Each structure stands twice: as C-alpha cells, then as structure tokens.
Amino acid sequence: MTAQTKCLSTRFRRFGGLFFLICGVLWGRMLNAADKEQLVTEWLTAAKSLQTWEAQVLQTRHLKAFTQPLVSTGKVWFATPNQFRWQLGEPVQSLALRAGSELWILSPKLRRAEHYRLDSLGNGPAKDLMGLLDMGFPKDEASFRKQFRILDVSTNAMNWSFRMEPQSASVKNMLPELKVEIAAGTKQLIATELILKDGSRLRNEFKELRRNSELSTDLFTTNLDATWKITTSGPPLKK
Amino acid sequence: MPEIARSVHWQSPWLENTGDAVENLAWLWLQQDPAALSSLLDRLGQPEVQLESAVNDLTTSLDPKTLAMAAYDPLGLAQLPGSAGSAIGKDDGAGLFSGDEGRFRVVSLQPSNPKMDYKTAALWVERVRQEVAQTIASESLDIRIGMTGGPVFLSEIAIGMERDLRNSVLLTVVVIAFLFWIAHRSLRPLVCLVGSLAVTLVVTIALGGLFLGTLNVISTGFAAVLIGLVVDYGLVAYQEARVHPNLNVNELRRRIAPGIGWSAVTTAGTFSVLGLTGLPGLSQLGLLTAIGLMVGAAVMVFGFLPIALKQMPSEASVEPKLLVTNSGRPKRWWLPTAIALSAIALTLGLRGLPKATASSDPLRPNNSPAYESMDRLQAALGRTNDTIWLIVRGKNPEAVGRLLISTEAILTQARDAGKLSEFQIPTAFWPMASNAAQNLPKTAALSEKLGLIKAAVLHAGFTTNSTILIEEVGKRWEQWRKDPAGIPLWPSNPTAQWIRDRCSATDSDGSWLALGLVTPMSGSGKLPNLPEGVLSASWNRLGESLWDHVLQRVISLTIGLSVVLIIALWLAFRRIAEVIISLVALISAFALLLAGMAALGATWNLLNLVAIPLLLGSSVDSTIHIQLAMRRYGSDRRALWASTGRALLLCAGANIAGFGSLAWSNNAGLASLDLVCAGGVACVFVVAVILLPSWWLACGLNGRSMTTKSPSKVSQLYRSHWWGWGRTLVACIPRNLATSISRQLGALYATLNPQRRNIVAANLLPVLGNKSDMLNRRARNTFREFGGKLADLLLFESGVSLDAWVEPGNGWQHFDAARASGKGMLLVTIHLGNWELGSVLLRRMGLSPLVLTAPEPTADLTQLRLAARERLGIETLVVGENPFQFVEVIKRLQDGGVVAILVDRPPIQAAVPSPFLGGTTGANIATAELARATGCIILPVYVVRHGSNYLTHVLKPVEYERGNLGSRETRRELASRVLQVFEAAVREHPEQWYHFVPIWTQTSDSTQ
Incomplete structure (x- = not known):
C-alpha cells in the first residue's frame, strides 16, 4: 500500500465514517412520529421477553456543584416482574434492592438502611421517585406510558436513544429529563441517564450484559443484623 | 387578580419561594435543643469528615434527594435533629397540591377579603367560577373543576339554609291554609291566621337573634316546625269562638288562655330538652321553637283572637250536642286493634326493626358540591374520613411545643408498634423561644470560622454554589443577633407564614393551638393515650362519639319525660285506667312508627333519634283530648269526630306539614328528623282517633263519669299535718309577714288549681249577678283573702293573742239586749270573714260560748283543732250523727248560755234547700230545731276583715213564733230566713265568703 493509497484509504475511512455518521444523523432526524412510536413499541415488546438481566455498571455523575465528574462502578441485577438490585462502589458503598413492594436503600459503610413499602406510599412523589430505579425495564406499554412521556427518539446504526420525562409533576420537578439507550440489534439496555433540575447528569453505562440467566433469590433479600439502623417509611415491617 | 384573591398557590410555597429555605433553616436550628446546635457548631469547626461523607454520597448514593442535598448542602445544615430533620428531608410538599398521578391539582385561593358574609362569599365564589369557566373555554381545556373551602361552604350552606327556611315555611303555610279552608271555608280568619303566624315567626327570629346571635344550618328548620305547632293555638281559639258565639273577647280569652298557655309551656318545655342532647344545632332548634311557642301562644290569644272574632262569619253555634250514650262495650271493638297489631307484627317480622347508623353523615348537607370536592380532595391527597385531627392546646407557644414533643414520642412509639399508620405534627416547625434565646448567642462562633469552612468546602472539590447555604445561614444568624427585637416568633417569609397558618392558631382566650393529623391503621380509629391538652377529632369518630353521647341523652330524656308525662296524665285524668290507655296508645304509635320506618327502609341516625322524646312530649295531648272527649260523648263516634277528632286532624295535619316540609331540607339529618316526627305525629293521630276510643269503651269507662271530675270535696291541703306545721310556722314570724306570704300562697293556689278556682267563681256568680267579667278576678281575690284569714286563724290557734286586732263593729246593742233578756243566745253565722275570731270578743266580755262544729275531714285534724x-278556753261540740249530743246544747241554751253555730253548708242530714242570693243552697235546720226546743234568741253575727283588723258585726235577732215551729215546713222557712239575713253582708264582702266546694244545688237562669 502506497502512502497515497494509505492516505486515500485513511481519507475514505474518515469520509466514510463521516458519511455514515451524517446518514445516521439524517436518518435519525428524518424519523417521523410514527417511526418513533414504532421504535418505542419494539423496545417495549423486546423488554417483555426479559426474565432476568445482569450487568456491570459504570456510573458517571456530572454535578453542577462539583468541579470534577464523580465515577463509580457497580453491578445491577434485575428479575421480572419487579425485583432488582443495584450496588455501587467497591466495597459496596450504596445498594438499592427491591423485591415486590419492598424497597431497601442501604449504606453498608454507615450501617444505615431505609425501608419503603411502595404499596403504602400512596400516589405521591416518593413512590414515583422510587419507580425510576427500574426505569430501564418496562413491564408493559401501559404502565410505561403511565409513568413516562417520550420526548424524542433518536437512532444511529448501533443504538436507539429514548428521551423521556416523568409524568409525575413532583418527580419532573427534580428530574426533568431521563434517557434510555438500547442496543439497536439486541434491544438490550446499554445506558441510562438522569438529568437533574440544576443540569447535573447521572449516566449509567452497562457492560457484560447477561440476559435471562438464572439468578439466586438471595440477591433480592436483605439480611440486616442489629447493627443496622433502619428507618421505615409507611407501616412498620412485620417481624 | 388582586380584587379576587390575595394569593394563589398551586404548589407548596417552599417550591415557589426556594429562597425562603435559608431563613427557615436558620430559624429552625435556633428552635432546637441547645445541645443539638452546639453539636452542629462543633461539626462545622472540623468540616473535613462531613465533606468526605458528602462526596461519598455524591458518588454512590442511589437516592436522588440525597444527591441534591449533598451537592448544595455538603456541610449537612439541613440535617436537623429528630423530626425536624426528617420533615426537611422527606417532604417535598408536592403531595399537598397534586395527586392521582398528575391528573389532580389543587389551586388554593386566599380571598382578598377573608371576613366575607355569606352573600359576599356567594358573589365571590360565583366570580371565581366565572373566571375559571372563561379560562377553560378560551384555552379549550379538558378539565373538571370543583370548589371547596371556607367561602364555598359558607355560601352553599347559607343559601341552602335560606332556601330551606323559605320553602318549608311556604309549604307549611300552604298546607295549613288548605286544611283551614277545608275545615272552615272562611277566608278572612284564614288571612288573620297566616298574618299571626308571620308575626310569630318574625318576633321569634328577632328574639332568637337577640339570644343566640347566629342561626346554624339545622336550627333553621325551627320555622316550619314552629308554624305547624303554633297554628294549633289559632285553631283552638277559632274553634272556641265558633262554639261560643255569644261570648266576648275577654270571656273567650279566659276560656282558652289557660289551655293554650299550659300547652305552650309543656310543648316548649319538651323542645327545650333538645338542649340536653348535646348537639348544638338541635339545641338551637329546640330553644327557638320553645321561644316561638311562647310568642305564638301570646300572639294567638291576644292578637289573632280579637281580630278573628271581628272577622267571624255570623252563624249559629256549632257546638256539638252532648250525646252521652252508655251503650257499654261495642261489638268487635278489637277489630281495628287486631288489624293494626297484625300489620305491625307482619312488617317488623319481615323487615326487622329499623337499623341504627352511628355515621356522621346526617350532619352533612345533602347534594353538596363543596363536600364532594372536599371528599375528592381528601382521596386524591391520600386522606380519608378516618384521618384523625389532633389539636394541641397550651397557654403559650412554649407550652404547646412541649406538648408536641411528648405527643410525638407517644405517636412514634405507637407507630413503631403498628398501632397507627403515620402521623404529622408540627413539632419540627414550632417556635421554642427559650431554646432560641439560648442558641442565638452561640452562633457568633460560626462567623469567626466561616472563611475556613468555605475554604474546606472548595478544597474538597465543591463549587462556590455549595457554600451559599452556610454563608446565608450565617448572615441570618448575625442579623438576628444584631437586631434588638431578636429572633422572631415565626419567620416572616411567605413559606413560613403559609406553614404557620396551616398548623397553628390562637384562641379567643389567648391560648395557642397546634394542628396535627394521624392516619390510623385500617379498621382501627383508636389512638394511644395522649397528654392532657391534646384533643383528637375525625369525621368518622365524630359520628361514633356523638352516637353514644346522644343515645345516652335520649334514653335519659325519654325516661325523665315518661315520668313527667305519667304524672301529667294522672293529674289530667285521676283514673289509672285512662293513664294506662294513654301510655298504651303512645307505645302503639311508636310501634306503628317503627313498622313504617322498617317498611320504608328508614334508619335511626344521630339526629332523628331525638324524635323519640320530642314525639313523646308533643303527642301525649292527643290522647288526653280524645279521652276527655270520650267522657263527654261516650260511644257517639260521630260527635267525637265532629269535635275533637276533626280538631286533632287539623292540628296533626298542621304538625305533619310543619315537620314534613323539611323532608327536602339541605341537611340530611334534619330531613330525617322531621320525617320521623311527621310520621310519628301521623301514627299518634291514627292510634288516638281510631284505636284509642275502642280501648276506652272496651275498658268499660263509658258511663262511669260523664263529666270532667271536679273537686267537690275539700282540698287535700286541709289535713292535720299541714295545719300543725302552718301553726308552728306562723307563730315564728311577724303577723304581717305571715299574712302577706299566706295571701300570696292563696293566689298561687288559685293559679295552679283552675278547677278549684272555677268552683269559687261558680259560687260567686249569683252574688255578683251579671258582673261575670269580674268573676275570675274576684275568685282569685277570694283565695288571696282566704290566705290572710288562714294565717290569722293559725296564729290564733297557736296561742298568739289577737285581742288588739278584733274589734266590735255595728249592732252590738242587739247583743246587749239579748244578753239582758237572760234567754239562751244562739249566735248564728256563715262562712264569711274570720268567724272563729268572734270568740275573742266574747271571752273579753266574760262569756264562754259553746261552739257547734262539724267534724273536720280527718279525725286527727278534728282532735287537733x-x-x-280548748287551750283558748273555747268549748266546742263536734256535732256528729249522735242525736243525744243536742241534749247538752239544748240544756245550755235553756240555762241562758251562748251557743255558736254555722248556718250555711250544713251536714247533709241537717240541710234544707233554701233560696239564697238568687240560687238555692242548703240552710241548717238545726237552728230552727234549737229555737223550737229552747225558744232562744237567734242572733246573726259575722266577723270580717277591715284593713288589718277584724270587725265583729251583730245583726237584728231573727224573729220567730216558737209555737209555730211545730211543723217542719215552718222550721224550714225559719232556717231559710236565718240564712237569708246574711245576704247583704255577703254582697258587701263577697271576697271574704269562703266556699271552695260547690254550694248551689240550683241557680237562676242568669247565672247559668
């Protein structure tokens, strides 16, 4: 390969990349409302077949009040219909765990646990806010649309990106916008992003995805000893 | 639009005014326990640990709120201790204004004029409604609007009250007018009647305004009820005027006033007991109706009667003839009763007794958009009628704050134990002035370290945005330290004022109140024991609490009222059988009412339960009227219906109209109360008019006594114990006082005992001739005079000397002549003045007369007297049936002695009919017998009061030929003449002529 050829090849690759990028952008921009709805439907349909899901997560927080991005790693497990486990930090600094209507937010370092019973929170902002933790795993279209409104859908060759806002006014007041990205081919969740009212952003990028593998039920249960300080919202736990 | 609303909120004010948070946070820290502030200041002195924790939270926290807080409050200023911290951390306030997943929004308007009257409030509400409607139309919004809150309730309830008042009164008046027209077919009296009802209503409302100030939603029902009851008085007055067309206004008034007066007093008394139910609305209704009944009685007797009399169509008397028949027990008398009992048993058997509901719903208005909106609001905000409101009261904010702290501890414990779901009390946002006074000086330490703290924050990687909070809080503390007024009781920013207005208030006595709420566990409304000064209330608990309270009161009232009614029935009838019949009639009517309620599916509730004592008190008179009419008309059902039955129909119709007109009342409870009352009146009417006469006849009461029993015997008060006590009492007090009291007691007795008074009036009627208009007054005066006489007589018998007060009057020359003749002297007198005091003068002359007297009503009283x-030296001979007693009397007269005897109202065996004062009464033939036996001088004497003294007058001796007294006829004629010599004295002193039992066996036509 001559230098000229190499240069052409490099140029072609650059222009080709740019061409595909432009095409992708244009294709994305050219999506009409029906197309967007179609993509949403496809995503939601694909999500229906999900039984379990696990992934490594890289969370990056761009906070307006902090000069540097804050990065942490962790892991996420999800099992239908409403079980998930989020943990961040190594060792685990923060852990969110949901099993049915029980939701726990744990700070192992501080031995502090907050317990929520989602069925007794009523139709309030707390319940809406907690509902965002499994925003990437919509159960069905009706409940999804009850919770979110699609603002925009954009696509490229690799990913589909859904910009949404919460339906709940109180949640929207804190989190005006959310974003979900899925792989165009597998329809698997690859990233989520939460945009706070002050412009701060929390981006979760998922890797090492495993779909419908068998998960231990222990993952979704807590085993807190007396050293934990538990605060409860709603009726107390049955002992 | 400032002319409509002073402020409008569509979300919690701290979300609209985020800047207020700084002042509120600074203020809140100062209200905390001083140890808590010291801990904060220590923490700020070495901020590195706190900042590391904040960075960790920012990096890994999964809670968006924690993220937000850590970014702008890395020093943890918002982490207040205890509930203050959790209140700040948890509640974003959005739930106060929105719900139902964003499809429900509360917009709160504060009116420009918060102290609107109901008409202004109605205009304001309408204006807001129009503005909202215009906006919805112009923006083409697909939303539904509901309005609730103070002005909306005020306008809705007040307009409903107005409508109820107007409609019920109009309906009642129309029904009454219809019934009156059907009964009497006379327009002008009808107009007078309606006018009188209007006057009654206006005066009652005026008096109600004077005594009560304001009317509440339930008490407005009084108007129709009152009209339905007061119209009875008008109907009675009118009926009486028709029956007695020859009587003038005063005569008619005398006839009807006592009946109407007592009826008004007893019915007003019954309604007054509603005040004891403990329900303010019913208390007002009862009081207003009671006032109105008294006013109505006066208006009908003094206003309607004279006017109606002038408007009366000229017609013959419509008095039904007394057709007393004595046909005994009617055939198949049991049939109507059997039918009624079967219907009752069948209905109650099939449907059971009416259920009782302890709900608070009867206290709510019917079809109230404001309440519907309130219910929807509560549901959307996650509240229910189970939510319990707490009111914490203390003499100052500090005391309330301490109570809040102890209450919170108890509620927290209860919540953790699963006894309640959740609670909200304003402990976190409550002023604690003593803490603030201690904390404020400590904050000076922050100013010195503020530069170092800010540097530490920036060094940890935060931006300057993260130092704003600590700077502003520090500035605020410094400002308050420098301000001579110090820290304010409440922060002045809109957010704090908004919170303050919703959780605190001051009472008229200056005490402070804090408001909280508790959500109980589902199905359990019970709270743990709270400290004294903490009150709890909830809409559902209100019904349950009131039910127990009202039920207990109703039972007590019903028992008390039953006892009173039994006494009243006894006084009315004096026959146990008739009392029992009345009670059975009332019980049957109640059973009929229960059956009716069961058939219609009606239930007992908080308000209509009160109908039981109300019906008991207001319906008993129907059973009295019917039974008294039965005494007059016996088994003549036609006459019974023509008189009393028709009158009762009119009265019952008017009462049903009065009560029934409120069936469409804006208030569910009032409507049910009045429906039950209307049904109850109808049941009582049916039982009283259809069933009761059968029972009365079946009991064989017909023919026992066809006239109202009148007291033909001497009063029960004339007994030895009363007499003995009276003597003891008058001897202890000055004569003037004793006489005065006794005269007043006499007048009171006359008032309380109209039957006895009527007897006296009937006795006086021949004496006063045609001066019948003065008769009633004279009769009263007789009782009053008798009271005075009695006091002096008791004084005399107790041994007090009355010599100074008894003086000789006219005619003593006759006495001297008789005495000089040496013949026996028979002193005759009548029940005029204080005849017993004549012995005072005789003793003064050295004479010791033998007084002939009849036995007293009881043997011990005879002995007592x-x-x-005997102690006074007066020889007395009680003349019984023993003929040999007269031997001694004759001997005494033959020996020239003095014997005294009363010649009117003799014992029946000594009585001979004698013309006297135009009537015929009994004269004592013993006078003539003694004259025949002894030839004594018959000397009439009498002792009458003159001022405060007594004058003893002597009349000319009664002439007779002893030889002619052989025939009984001549003796009868002499006895009559002896009696008749007192006619002039009686005419001169009619009020001292004391006969309290009927004395006339026949009267002239003019006195009939």
Whole structure:
C-alpha cells in the first residue's frame, strides 16, 4: 500500500465514517412520529421477553456543584416482574434492592438502611421517585406510558436513544429529563441517564450484559443484623 | 387578580419561594435543643469528615434527594435533629397540591377579603367560577373543576339554609291554609291566621337573634316546625269562638288562655330538652321553637283572637250536642286493634326493626358540591374520613411545643408498634423561644470560622454554589443577633407564614393551638393515650362519639319525660285506667312508627333519634283530648269526630306539614328528623282517633263519669299535718309577714288549681249577678283573702293573742239586749270573714260560748283543732250523727248560755234547700230545731276583715213564733230566713265568703 493509497484509504475511512455518521444523523432526524412510536413499541415488546438481566455498571455523575465528574462502578441485577438490585462502589458503598413492594436503600459503610413499602406510599412523589430505579425495564406499554412521556427518539446504526420525562409533576420537578439507550440489534439496555433540575447528569453505562440467566433469590433479600439502623417509611415491617 | 384573591398557590410555597429555605433553616436550628446546635457548631469547626461523607454520597448514593442535598448542602445544615430533620428531608410538599398521578391539582385561593358574609362569599365564589369557566373555554381545556373551602361552604350552606327556611315555611303555610279552608271555608280568619303566624315567626327570629346571635344550618328548620305547632293555638281559639258565639273577647280569652298557655309551656318545655342532647344545632332548634311557642301562644290569644272574632262569619253555634250514650262495650271493638297489631307484627317480622347508623353523615348537607370536592380532595391527597385531627392546646407557644414533643414520642412509639399508620405534627416547625434565646448567642462562633469552612468546602472539590447555604445561614444568624427585637416568633417569609397558618392558631382566650393529623391503621380509629391538652377529632369518630353521647341523652330524656308525662296524665285524668290507655296508645304509635320506618327502609341516625322524646312530649295531648272527649260523648263516634277528632286532624295535619316540609331540607339529618316526627305525629293521630276510643269503651269507662271530675270535696291541703306545721310556722314570724306570704300562697293556689278556682267563681256568680267579667278576678281575690284569714286563724290557734286586732263593729246593742233578756243566745253565722275570731270578743266580755262544729275531714285534724280551742278556753261540740249530743246544747241554751253555730253548708242530714242570693243552697235546720226546743234568741253575727283588723258585726235577732215551729215546713222557712239575713253582708264582702266546694244545688237562669 502506497502512502497515497494509505492516505486515500485513511481519507475514505474518515469520509466514510463521516458519511455514515451524517446518514445516521439524517436518518435519525428524518424519523417521523410514527417511526418513533414504532421504535418505542419494539423496545417495549423486546423488554417483555426479559426474565432476568445482569450487568456491570459504570456510573458517571456530572454535578453542577462539583468541579470534577464523580465515577463509580457497580453491578445491577434485575428479575421480572419487579425485583432488582443495584450496588455501587467497591466495597459496596450504596445498594438499592427491591423485591415486590419492598424497597431497601442501604449504606453498608454507615450501617444505615431505609425501608419503603411502595404499596403504602400512596400516589405521591416518593413512590414515583422510587419507580425510576427500574426505569430501564418496562413491564408493559401501559404502565410505561403511565409513568413516562417520550420526548424524542433518536437512532444511529448501533443504538436507539429514548428521551423521556416523568409524568409525575413532583418527580419532573427534580428530574426533568431521563434517557434510555438500547442496543439497536439486541434491544438490550446499554445506558441510562438522569438529568437533574440544576443540569447535573447521572449516566449509567452497562457492560457484560447477561440476559435471562438464572439468578439466586438471595440477591433480592436483605439480611440486616442489629447493627443496622433502619428507618421505615409507611407501616412498620412485620417481624 | 388582586380584587379576587390575595394569593394563589398551586404548589407548596417552599417550591415557589426556594429562597425562603435559608431563613427557615436558620430559624429552625435556633428552635432546637441547645445541645443539638452546639453539636452542629462543633461539626462545622472540623468540616473535613462531613465533606468526605458528602462526596461519598455524591458518588454512590442511589437516592436522588440525597444527591441534591449533598451537592448544595455538603456541610449537612439541613440535617436537623429528630423530626425536624426528617420533615426537611422527606417532604417535598408536592403531595399537598397534586395527586392521582398528575391528573389532580389543587389551586388554593386566599380571598382578598377573608371576613366575607355569606352573600359576599356567594358573589365571590360565583366570580371565581366565572373566571375559571372563561379560562377553560378560551384555552379549550379538558378539565373538571370543583370548589371547596371556607367561602364555598359558607355560601352553599347559607343559601341552602335560606332556601330551606323559605320553602318549608311556604309549604307549611300552604298546607295549613288548605286544611283551614277545608275545615272552615272562611277566608278572612284564614288571612288573620297566616298574618299571626308571620308575626310569630318574625318576633321569634328577632328574639332568637337577640339570644343566640347566629342561626346554624339545622336550627333553621325551627320555622316550619314552629308554624305547624303554633297554628294549633289559632285553631283552638277559632274553634272556641265558633262554639261560643255569644261570648266576648275577654270571656273567650279566659276560656282558652289557660289551655293554650299550659300547652305552650309543656310543648316548649319538651323542645327545650333538645338542649340536653348535646348537639348544638338541635339545641338551637329546640330553644327557638320553645321561644316561638311562647310568642305564638301570646300572639294567638291576644292578637289573632280579637281580630278573628271581628272577622267571624255570623252563624249559629256549632257546638256539638252532648250525646252521652252508655251503650257499654261495642261489638268487635278489637277489630281495628287486631288489624293494626297484625300489620305491625307482619312488617317488623319481615323487615326487622329499623337499623341504627352511628355515621356522621346526617350532619352533612345533602347534594353538596363543596363536600364532594372536599371528599375528592381528601382521596386524591391520600386522606380519608378516618384521618384523625389532633389539636394541641397550651397557654403559650412554649407550652404547646412541649406538648408536641411528648405527643410525638407517644405517636412514634405507637407507630413503631403498628398501632397507627403515620402521623404529622408540627413539632419540627414550632417556635421554642427559650431554646432560641439560648442558641442565638452561640452562633457568633460560626462567623469567626466561616472563611475556613468555605475554604474546606472548595478544597474538597465543591463549587462556590455549595457554600451559599452556610454563608446565608450565617448572615441570618448575625442579623438576628444584631437586631434588638431578636429572633422572631415565626419567620416572616411567605413559606413560613403559609406553614404557620396551616398548623397553628390562637384562641379567643389567648391560648395557642397546634394542628396535627394521624392516619390510623385500617379498621382501627383508636389512638394511644395522649397528654392532657391534646384533643383528637375525625369525621368518622365524630359520628361514633356523638352516637353514644346522644343515645345516652335520649334514653335519659325519654325516661325523665315518661315520668313527667305519667304524672301529667294522672293529674289530667285521676283514673289509672285512662293513664294506662294513654301510655298504651303512645307505645302503639311508636310501634306503628317503627313498622313504617322498617317498611320504608328508614334508619335511626344521630339526629332523628331525638324524635323519640320530642314525639313523646308533643303527642301525649292527643290522647288526653280524645279521652276527655270520650267522657263527654261516650260511644257517639260521630260527635267525637265532629269535635275533637276533626280538631286533632287539623292540628296533626298542621304538625305533619310543619315537620314534613323539611323532608327536602339541605341537611340530611334534619330531613330525617322531621320525617320521623311527621310520621310519628301521623301514627299518634291514627292510634288516638281510631284505636284509642275502642280501648276506652272496651275498658268499660263509658258511663262511669260523664263529666270532667271536679273537686267537690275539700282540698287535700286541709289535713292535720299541714295545719300543725302552718301553726308552728306562723307563730315564728311577724303577723304581717305571715299574712302577706299566706295571701300570696292563696293566689298561687288559685293559679295552679283552675278547677278549684272555677268552683269559687261558680259560687260567686249569683252574688255578683251579671258582673261575670269580674268573676275570675274576684275568685282569685277570694283565695288571696282566704290566705290572710288562714294565717290569722293559725296564729290564733297557736296561742298568739289577737285581742288588739278584733274589734266590735255595728249592732252590738242587739247583743246587749239579748244578753239582758237572760234567754239562751244562739249566735248564728256563715262562712264569711274570720268567724272563729268572734270568740275573742266574747271571752273579753266574760262569756264562754259553746261552739257547734262539724267534724273536720280527718279525725286527727278534728282532735287537733279541738285541743287548740280548748287551750283558748273555747268549748266546742263536734256535732256528729249522735242525736243525744243536742241534749247538752239544748240544756245550755235553756240555762241562758251562748251557743255558736254555722248556718250555711250544713251536714247533709241537717240541710234544707233554701233560696239564697238568687240560687238555692242548703240552710241548717238545726237552728230552727234549737229555737223550737229552747225558744232562744237567734242572733246573726259575722266577723270580717277591715284593713288589718277584724270587725265583729251583730245583726237584728231573727224573729220567730216558737209555737209555730211545730211543723217542719215552718222550721224550714225559719232556717231559710236565718240564712237569708246574711245576704247583704255577703254582697258587701263577697271576697271574704269562703266556699271552695260547690254550694248551689240550683241557680237562676242568669247565672247559668
């Protein structure tokens, strides 16, 4: 390969990349409302077949009040219909765990646990806010649309990106916008992003995805000893 | 639009005014326990640990709120201790204004004029409604609007009250007018009647305004009820005027006033007991109706009657003839009763007794958009009628704050134990002035370290945005330290004022109140024991609490009222059978009412339960009227219906109209109360008019006594114990006082005992001739005079000397002549003045007369009086049926002695009919017998009061030929003449002529 050829090849690759990028952008921009709805439907349909899901997560927080991005790693497990486990930090600094209507937010370092019973929170902002933790795993279209409104859908060759806002006014007041990205081919969740009212952003990028593998039920249960300080919202736990 | 609303909120004010948070946070820290502030200041002195924790939270926290807080409050200023911290951390306030997943929004308007009257409020509400409607139309919004809150309730309830008042009154008046027209077919009296009802209503409302100030939603029902009851008085007055067309206004008034007066007093008394139910609305209704009944009685007797009399169509008397028949027990008398009992048993058997509901719903208005909106609001905000409101009261904010702290501890414990779901009390946002006074000086330490703290924050990687909070809080503390007024009781920013207005208030006595709420566990409304000064209330608990309270009161009232009614029935009838019949009639009517309620599916509730004592008190008179009419008309059902039955129909119709007109009342409870009352009146009417006469006849009461029993015997008060106590009492007090009290007691007795008074009036009627208009007054005066006489007589018998007060009057020359003749002297007198005091003068002359007296009503009283006379040196002979007693009398007269005897109202065996004062009464033939036996001088004497003294007058001796007294006819004629010599004296002193039992066996036509 001559230098000229190499240069052409490099140029072609650059222009080709740019061409595909432009095409992708244009294709994305050219999506009409029906197309967007179609993509949403496809995503939601694909999500229906999900039984379990696990992934490594890289969370990056761009906070307006902090000069540097804050990065942490962790892991996420999800099992239908409403079980998930989020943990961040190594060792685990923060852990969110949901099993049915029980939701726990744990700070192992501080031995502090907050317990929520989602069925007794009523139709309030707390319940809406907690509902965002499994925003990437919509159960069905009706409940999804009850919770979110699609603002925009954009696509490229690799990913589909859904910009949404919460339906709940109180949640929207804190989190005006959310974003979900899925792989165009597998329809698997690859990233989520939460945009706070002050412009701060929390981006979760998922890797090492495993779909419908068998998960231990222990993952979704807590085993807190007396050293934990538990605060409860709603009726107390049955002992 | 400032002319409509002073402020409008569509979300919690701290979300609209985020800047207020700084002042509120600074203020809140100062209200905390001083140890808590010291801990904060220590923490700020070495901020590195706190900042590391904040960075960790920012990096890994999964809670968006924690993220937000850590970014702008890395020093943890918002982490207040205890509930203050959790209140700040948890509640974003959005739930106060929105719900139902964003499809429900509360917009709160504060009116420009918060103290609107109901008409202004109605205009304001309408204006807001129009503005909202215009906006919805112009923006083409697909939303539904509901309005609730103070002005909306005020306008809705007040307009409903107005409508109820107007409609019920109009309906009642129309029904009454219809019934009156059907009964009397006379327009002008009808107009007078309606006018009188209007006057009654206006005066009652005026008096109600004077005494009560304001009317509440339930008490407005009084108007129709009152009209339905007061119209009875008008109907009675009108009926009486028709029956007695020859009587003038005063005569008619005398006839009807006592009946109407007592009816008004007893019915007003019954309604007054509603005040004891403990329900303010019913208390007001009861009081207003009671006032109105008294006013109505006066208006009908003094206003309607004279006017109606002038408007009366000229027609013959419509008095039904007394057709007393004595046909005994009617055939198949049991049939109507059997039918009624079967219907009751069948209905109650099939449907059961009416259920009782302890709900608070009867206290709510019917079809109230404001309440519907309130219910929807509560549901959307996650509240229910189970939510319990707490009111914490203390003499100052500090005391309330301490109570809040102890209450919170108890509620927290209860919540953790699963006894309640959740609670909200304003402990976190409550002023604690003593803490603030201690904390404020400590904050000076922050100013010195503020530069170092800010540097530490920036060094940890935060931006300057993260130092704003600590800077502003520090500035605020410094400002308050420098301000001579110090820290304010409440922060002045809109957010704090908004919170303050919703959780605190001051009472008229200056005490402070804090408001909280508790959500109980589902199905359990019970709270743990709270400290004294903490009150709890909830809409559902209100019904349950009131039910127990009202039920207990109703039972007590019903028992008390039953006892009173039994006494009243006894006084009315004096026959146990008739009392029992009345009670059975009332019980049957109640059973009929229960059956009716069961058939219609009606239930007992908080308000209509009160109908039981109300019906008991207001319906008993129907059973009295019917039974008294039965005494007059016996088994003549036609006459019974023509008189009393028709009158009762009119009255019952008017009462049903009065009560029934409120069936469409804006208030569910009032409507049910009045429906039950209307049904109850109808049941009582049916039982009283259809069933009761059968029972009365079946009991064989027909023919026992066809006239109202009148007291033909001497009063029960004329008994030895009363007499003995009276003597003891008058001897202890000055004569003037004793006489005065006794005269007043006499007048009171006359008032309380109209039957006895009527007897006296009937006795006086021949004496006063045609001066019948003065008769009633004279009769009263007789009782009053008798009271005075009695006091002096008791004084005399108790041994007090009355010599100074008894003086000789006219005619003593006759006495001297008789005495000089040496013949026996028979002193005759009548029940005029204080005849017993004549012995005072005789004793003064050295004479010791033998007084002939009839036995007193009881043997011990006879003994008591004999002993007293004996102590005074008066020889007394009780004349019984023993003929040999007269031997001694004759001997005494033959020996020239003095014997005294009463010649009117003799014992029946000594009585001969004698013309006297135009009537015929009994004269004592013993006078003539003694004259025949002894030839004594018959000397009429009488002792009458003159001022405060007594004058003893002597009349000319009664002439007779002893030889002619052989025939009984001549003796009868002499006895009559002896009696008749007192006619002039009686005419001169009619009020001292004391006969309290009927004395006339026949009267002239003019006195009939």
